[in-house]
Amino acid sequence: MFRGFRRDKTPNQRKEQRPARTTWELLRILGQSMDFETQVLKNPHSQQHFWISYILPLIDFEIVQKNILSYLLYSPIQTLKDIEQAIPVEDVIVTSNVTIIEEKLHEGYVLIQLNEWANEGVLIKAQRNVIRNISIPEVEFSVVGPKEAFIESLETNLHLVRKRIPSNRLTIKMLKVGSLSKTSIAVLYIEGIADEENVNTVMQRISDIEFDEVIDSSYIEQIISDNHNSPFPQLLDTERPDRVASILAEGKIAVIVDGSPHALIVPTTLVEFFSSFEDYFLNWYIASFFRLIRLFSVAFSILITPIYVAALNYHYEMIPRDLLGTLVTSRREIPLPPILEALFLELTIELLREAGARLPTKVGQTIGIVGGIVIGTASVEAGLTSNVLLILVALAALASFTTPVYKMGNTIRLMRFPFLLFAELWGLLGVVFCFCFLMGHLLRLTSLGRPFLEPIYPLRIADLKDALIRLPFSKQARRPKQLRPEQPIRFSAKKANKKKDIDE
């Protein structure tokens, strides 16, 4: 299960340079890079020389000036211990461990030595933090509800979650992954609610990762997911800190990767990909209605063009007689067989979407309008496609965008093509046959070892309260059984459901 690039020692690591054994050696290696600087200063009081080394782009000069140099130069300092005491920075380490020194230098610490060849030195934190401001969520936008989204800084992200769960049971485990990137990864869960086995599995899988450069949480997602060959995402990613806080309270686990504005949620299920977080901000039956609409639109989006191809190719008997005339007149001039017609239009839509996604926002919008209107109308007028199919394909594309999770939307659009091919091959029979394959695949999928189709299969009636529909909060007194939470009850259901008599 843990094959791939985890576990096995990659050869390029062996080829790497022999790790530095002394600090002097380390500084020499680092010195090969032009942005590494070492300065020699002299304290006028004690006549002591200091060797200050740092990686220039990582440190904040203001901190160095104010908090370090001013004390180094103007107080009587003799030993490294003196420095530790004199400097008012929270993170000051005295060490001779070369590995720690190397690591810390790369995190934006300044190394101060009393002697150029000395192994021992003081590490002082002078990190430069270039982060953007917290912005509104763009992928998972909601009309009502909080408008904060994660950003690329781990500390800020943790802050956003922590402030929503001010509890000492919220536990954060830190890991470092990536032989080059040394990316920090935080695993968040609530002690006493989250299942320990799940936590252990996540920790195990992340610490098993062998990869050089981990850029984003989606790297982690792809590496630790159960089935690498599945088109379905098996971990849910979100940019909303409120969503993360809410799933933590359910007993799930969140993984936040430094440098990535997306948190990962594990374990997850298929239905969760079709629930938008906004569902919880709306009244329960409105939310349920929208969930059902989404479910329907997914089915519609996948099946409508295949059914069109199947019916036109093989099952003309099924078409209602009043529709027959419309279909025949719209198709008669068209030289292409239904499958090519459908593929042509589907690919056009994909093209428009891809072009729209790659171009800057303003140009992208124009492309959408131009493509949708001009190409659509023109291809019908030119007799390349029938207008009935144009309507169907456009609707199907629209329906695929109702999926709240971007990655799932992509999967759904991709899934249309095997269905189309099977519809071409065996008509409706082929569509159902392809559906059977899909069903088998989904049944085999697991997320962190837990069945992906829960709570539908294995059927957990209690968990259906927040799956295809969302029942009111008073009915949500228990955490999902599927997560095997250590503390299944969220609040007293009795109190929430207490009925009042008339005029009480």
Add this chain to the structure above:
Amino acid sequence: MNKWASLLLVSFLIVTGGCVRKSILDDINTITGLGYDYVAQNKIKGTGLVPVYGKGKISNATYTATSTTSKDMIEELQHESSNPLAKGSLEVALYGERLAKKGLIEIMDTLRRDPRIGERVYLAVVKGTAHELLEGNYGKLGNGIYLSDLIQQNIEQRDIPKTNLHKFLYDYYSDGKDPFLPYMERKGNKVKILGIALFDNDRMVDYIRQNEMFYFKILVDRYTEGTHTIRIGRNEYAAIKSIVTDRNFSISGPKEHPNITVRISIKGVLHEYSRGRYSKTTKQRIEQAFQKELVKKSSKIIRELQSYHIDPIGFGDETKSRYRHFSYKNFYKNYPSLHIDVKANVTIIDSGVVE
């Protein structure tokens, strides 16, 4: 790697070997109507009706061929057609009167056996030839849809009892029932329903006239929304609408020679009354007149059926369901002499918005 390669090979084989013959909608000619006519001994003329879809209008094309059996009729018709003919969306099948009198079941075999043909196909007997009827031009939607709408409308709201391919075959194969079909004729640019053709097995023997169809439908089927006008006296007429009917059989006596009573109950709304005030007494008068007429006409129809030795009403089946170890043979031996009574009960529920 080997696994993937072999999987690829298998899927390639499936895609290449798995193709089945297509019938792409715009590359076929869908037959919506079929007509059969008797030409000579063992010679049948077939007519296929194909809609030609134009902008906002559907026109008709017909193909004709003569052959010995109905099985290769479609293949014969194929000789004239530019695209393959497909009979999956057949709406109506028409039979010429002469052919109907010789027997239909052999010709019907293709319709019955071919899974592509629906069970809701309407069958009808044509006075004259089916060919002539199909050649006409009726309405904007094309002849096929016109004919099936015509029959459907008359079943739902007028005097044709429920009928289609399935019903015909049900009655044909049933021991205690005989089939019937609508009987129609071309009148210029329209088609008119003349009555109900009665069958002895698969051979047409006679037909119920148009003015008796109302009573015939009450006997074999039930009304859910019918209309009927009765004459009460001189210049005194009452039109009744929203008629709902029901019929019940009570059967007594020995199973070879039972006494059968048909109880008919009718409910309706007075729609139009030709003379003066409508009161409780007139209501009773209308009801009684209706009842009398109903008993008279129905008994006449039943007597006629008995004399032809046919049973479209299904007295045989009704009797069978009431006796153990029933023998259809003995029952039908005595059928013409059976005593069949009709009793009617008419209720006028409402008299519209005016008193």
Add this chain to the structure above:
Amino acid sequence: MQSIPERLKISPFLVFFTISSMQIGIGILGFQRVIAKSAGYDAWISVILAGIGAHLSLAMMYSILQKANGSIVEANQQLFGKWIGNILSILLVLYYTGMVVAVLRTYIEVIQVWMFPDLETWVFATSFMLLTIYIVSGGFRVVVGVCFFSIILPSYLILTFFYTFEYANFRMLLPIFDHSIFSILKAAKDMTLTILGFETLLVYYPFIKNVEQSKKWAHFSVFSTTIIYAVIAVITFAYFSEKQLQKHIWATLSMWKIVEMPFIERFEYLGIANWTIIILPNVCLAAWCSSRIVKQVANIRQKYVLVAIAAICVTSACLLKNRNSIELLNDVLGSIGFYFLYGFIPLTFIWSHILHKVRKKA
């Protein structure tokens, strides 16, 4: 004997789905004609009788398996000794494989007659067996998942039968008991092939979490399928006249021809396509059972056995060329099933009972 790890076991209520999805297969498409042949329109009584027989047989199976505390392979070994027991188990492998072939080939026949006359048997058989291998190699839980969905998803098909009421004449079912007991019993025997399928329990028994609770679900499952069969039989008898029914090989499919919805003029094509989902667990569970027995008896990896069985099934499906041979296979399988359910199982039941008593005393 290795015990089954807890995470591979299924909840007791899922037995409901494994049993009913196995029972509902190709039989339901055309059993009406067969049973009406001998018992006329009293045949719905035979359906209920066959259901009662199935209940008895199921209860005996549970008893045998509970005493053996394992699958039929262990039971056979305990009751008949290692050699004879294993031979009996191998015969079961043939039986289950035969079931796969019969179901698959009959379904292909239906497709060839109703939809695609020129569909090559080997193509569909190969694709279907590939799908089966894919699902079965996911393990028993996945197979049960397929069973579950094959009941849930097509359950809407039941509603379509209401369309036939417009043309139904329920009077024709009267008078009840117009046929002799003997002919009704004969029809009940003819019903075996249709009601068959729950004997797969013999193999997956060790995979059930709470056996005592599952009994209730198993019996409830047999009960519901019997009711469904009886209802469909009654509706069919009302819809067709007796001689007309004899002309229809697949009466259930013929009934769909009358279904007409605003967006679908002819329903049977959708119905036949949908039937793939119903056939799937039949093939998957039977293939799983036969490969599982081989694994237990001969200690060969189930993966390889599965592929071999799939290959055998494809080959034999292709060898059955026409309807007569398919019908022959179905008849043979039906009578084997009959003697299996009402001969082998009761005898084994009595033998296990005696042996159990003797061993207790000793």
